Amino acid sequence: MPASDPDTQLSDVALKLVDATVETLRDRRGALLPILHEIQAEMGCVPEAVIPVVAERLNLTRAEVYGVVTFYADFRTEPLGRKVVHVCQAESCQALGSDALGASAKAHLGVDFEGTTEDGAFTLRKVYCLGNCALSPSVMIGGEVHGRVTPDSIGKLIDAGRTAP
Amino acid sequence: MTARVFVPRDSGALSMGAETVAAAIRDEARRRGAALDVVRTGSRGMYWLEPLVEVEAGGRRTAYGPVAAADVAGLFDAGFLAGGEHALGHGPVEAIPYFANQERVTFARVGVIDPHSLDDYLDTGGFKGLENALGLSGPEIVETVTESGLRGRGGAAFPTGIKWKTAIDAPSDVKYVVANADEGDSGTFSDRMVMEGDPFMLIEGMIIAGLAIDAREGYIYLRSEYPHAHETLRRAIATAYDYAYLGDDILGSRRAFHLEVRLGAGAYICGEETALLESLEGKRGMIRPRPPLPAVSGLWGRPTILNNVITLASVPLIFQKGADFYRDYGMGRSRGTLPFQVSGNIRRGGLVEKAFGLTLGELLYDFGGGSRTGRPIRAVQVGGPLGAYIPESLFDTPLDYEAFSGIRAMLGHGGAVAFDDTVDMARMARFAMEFCAEESCGKCTPCRIGSTRGVEVIDRIRADAHRGENLRLLGDLTDLMLYGSLCGLGGLIPYPVVSALKHFPEDFGAEDVKELNLPF
Numbered sequence: 001m002p003a004s005d006p007d008t009q010l011s012d013v014a015l016k017l018v019d020a021t022v023e024t025l026r027d028r029r030g031a032l033l034p035i036l037h038e039i040q041a042e043m044g045c046v047p048e049a050v051i052p053v054v055a056e057r058l059n060l061t062r063a064e065v066y067g068v069v070t071f072y073a074d075f076r077t078e079p080l081g082r083k084v085v086h087v088c089q090a091e092s093c094q095a096l097g098s099d100a101l102g103a104s105a106k107a108h109l110g111v112d113f114e115g116t117t118e119d120g121a122f123t124l125r126k127v128y129c130l131g132n133c134a135l136s137p138s139v140m141i142g143g144e145v146h147g148r149v150t151p152d153s154i155g156k157l158i159d160a161g162r163t164a165p
Numbered sequence: 166m167t168a169r170v171f172v173p174r175d176s177g178a179l180s181m182g183a184e185t186v187a188a189a190i191r192d193e194a195r196r197r198g199a200a201l202d203v204v205r206t207g208s209r210g211m212y213w214l215e216p217l218v219e220v221e222a223g224g225r226r227t228a229y230g231p232v233a234a235a236d237v238a239g240l241f242d243a244g245f246l247a248g249g250e251h252a253l254g255h256g257p258v259e260a261i262p263y264f265a266n267q268e269r270v271t272f273a274r275v276g277v278i279d280p281h282s283l284d285d286y287l288d289t290g291g292f293k294g295l296e297n298a299l300g301l302s303g304p305e306i307v308e309t310v311t312e313s314g315l316r317g318r319g320g321a322a323f324p325t326g327i328k329w330k331t332a333i334d335a336p337s338d339v340k341y342v343v344a345n346a347d348e349g350d351s352g353t354f355s356d357r358m359v360m361e362g363d364p365f366m367l368i369e370g371m372i373i374a375g376l377a378i379d380a381r382e383g384y385i386y387l388r389s390e391y392p393h394a395h396e397t398l399r400r401a402i403a404t405a406y407d408y409a410y411l412g413d414d415i416l417g418s419r420r421a422f423h424l425e426v427r428l429g430a431g432a433y434i435c436g437e438e439t440a441l442l443e444s445l446e447g448k449r450g451m452i453r454p455r456p457p458l459p460a461v462s463g464l465w466g467r468p469t470i471l472n473n474v475i476t477l478a479s480v481p482l483i484f485q486k487g488a489d490f491y492r493d494y495g496m497g498r499s500r501g502t503l504p505f506q507v508s509g510n511i512r513r514g515g516l517v518e519k520a521f522g523l524t525l526g527e528l529l530y531d532f533g534g535g536s537r538t539g540r541p542i543r544a545v546q547v548g549g550p551l552g553a554y555i556p557e558s559l560f561d562t563p564l565d566y567e568a569f570s571g572i573r574a575m576l577g578h579g580g581a582v583a584f585d586d587t588v589d590m591a592r593m594a595r596f597a598m599e600f601c602a603e604e605s606c607g608k609c610t611p612c613r614i615g616s617t618r619g620v621e622v623i624d625r626i627r628a629d630a631h632r633g634e635n636l637r638l639l640g641d642l643t644d645l646m647l648y649g650s651l652c653g654l655g656g657l658i659p660y661p662v663v664s665a666l667k668h669f670p671e672d673f674g675a676e677d678v679k680e681l682n683l684p685f
Contacts, residue, residue: 032447032448033429033444037430068449072450073431073432091351091593092352131391132177133353134210136514138180147177
């Protein structure tokens with residue numbers, strides 16, 4: 001379908017970005033995941049309106065692209081907070097109290113898992129394994145992993161993450 | 166003379182503040198007018214000592230750790246640049262018992278060299294295996310791998326030589342090599358350590374695999390949770406292209422191999438080989454029924470060698486030092502070494518590379534030092550979220566593929582996660598089902614539906630609602646999932662559930678587990 005289809009409410013700027021991304025990566029085989037990663041890195045998410053555009057450019061159905069976007073935990077159609085607080089909930093971290101860590105993070109941010117703070121600064125998510133198991137329990141704040149975190153220290157780490165670049 | 170100070174850039178070390186420490190050392194040196202180079206390395210795998218700073222003095226490397234930025238001035242005062250004594254000092258790093266008692270074969274360079282330095286890699290025997298392999302035919306390469314006894318380190322322990330032989334025999338003008346770097350199992354981090362600490366070794370192994378089956382393209386499928394590994398691999402691949410280890414004419418041999426990293430997107434199931442291939446092709450990570458095996462019809466329907474990172478990283482050494490060198494380590498049919506990873510509630514968490522055959526108890530106590538909380542270790546999950554929980558009565562089991570099958574457990578990728586006596590095993594069994602429900606690709610019914618029903622049944626057991634009936638139902642359900650699932654997610658999730666029930670029936674309020682018709 002043409003990009004002016006009423007279903008797509010992308011701004012011209014966004015449309016240009018999507019087109020440029022698709023153009024750069026489309027010759028790679030299995031390009032859809034790299035394209036979605038790139039779009040998300042640029043736009044903060046893969047807005048629903050992007051899906052038909054990408055589908056059309058790659059000669060895929062909307063269902064195929066939508067299916068991929070919704071299958072993977074990394075991709076989302078709504079923007080998250082400026083930083084994501086990932087609290088590991090896998091076995092190794094459970095063995096050292098990741099439950100209490102999750103509870104402490106929820107209390108500190110005032111949101112549940114998958115919730116975003118009102119000021120848009122943070123989204124709280126759980127993650128299964130950051131590969132830092134020898135230093136459990138672990139959290140990742142804005143892409144930075146912290147090991148041996150305690151229910152007391154997690155609040156300070158989050159606050160430090162608020163001001164860090 | 167300029168002193169050399171080594172500070173890891175491994176993401177575990179970074180999680181304990183290694184970046185700040187490296188900066189503090191540079192600043193302090195500048196302040197004191199001391200000439201030093203800070204070399205960034207991988208990790209030695211002694212994570213309880215991270216950030217572990219090493220200083221080269223007197224022909225050896227002296228270790229200090231765990232170092233905080235606030236300790237740096239004191240270290241200078243103590244003359245650490247000459248290996249001086251300090252409260253954080255551990256003497257020569259290679260004499261630390263945890264390290265000295267290992268057999269660092271695959272991990273010989275990790276934590277030692279600068280992972281970005283091709284010179285470091287070459288100086289330590291790097292690309293010697295490739296040079297040797299370039300003089301061999303494809304079948305000869307496969308034969309050498311078979312002779313080494315190497316088995317897949319991802320978990321299934323399938324003989325690597327046989328897999329490669331299948332791929333070489335499959336007729337096709339296009340073939341692929343894929344590294345499974347979707348290390349999603351909790352309690353495992355050896356792939357990450359290799360990619361962050363010795364990336365050229367993985368690249369070299371993949372090139373040799375390419376030569377073996379005449380594949381000219383390879384992919385590393387890396388989980389997105391590993392951004393540091395991603396950066397290190399990208400840099401290493403770029404360097405390998407610059408120096409003609411990758412490209413259209415490898416070292417003037419007229420053989421080609423191209424390599425690219427592809428990122429996953431947060432799906433545990435993509436560690437399953439056929440789901441990984443679907444994902445690489447740009448689709449949902451839905452598993453494919455087997456047969457056909459990926460070695461016959463893999464990526465884009467072409468014959469594909471798909472191996473775990475550690476499997477491929479073990480290959481260069483086999484060609485550098487010979488199949489015998491590798492095979493001489495180990496026991497029974499488990500040849501070579503395995504980088505075990507000990508974590509969870511443990512005092513000295515880290516990486517322990519040993520020949521197969523040390524016992525689980527030795528790993529937990531001699532290396533791990535017992536639980537971190539100081540309480541008795543009650544259960545250990547070996548082999549990731551799909552591995553069995555093992556009670557103390559079985560801690561004398563040797564870490565060997567067959568010995569673990571013998572106790573209805575699996576070694577998997579070599580991770581052991583310890584829990585102390587505060588653990589509620591019914592809760593861990595519930596988590597296994599919950600995890601399976603969350604990560605199921607949805608292709609087959611036993612996994613998609615069974616995992617959700619499993620959570621419900623365990624909830625009822627824990628709430629003492631018709632407990633006896635629900636325990637029997639759980640037995641039936643695990644039996645169905647074990648035998649009826651299409652892949653190892655639904656098919657193996659009964660292991661943690663059944664082992665928890667069998668070894669810790671009191672946590673389920675179960676009186677006689679023999680009555681429950683458990684599948685094993």
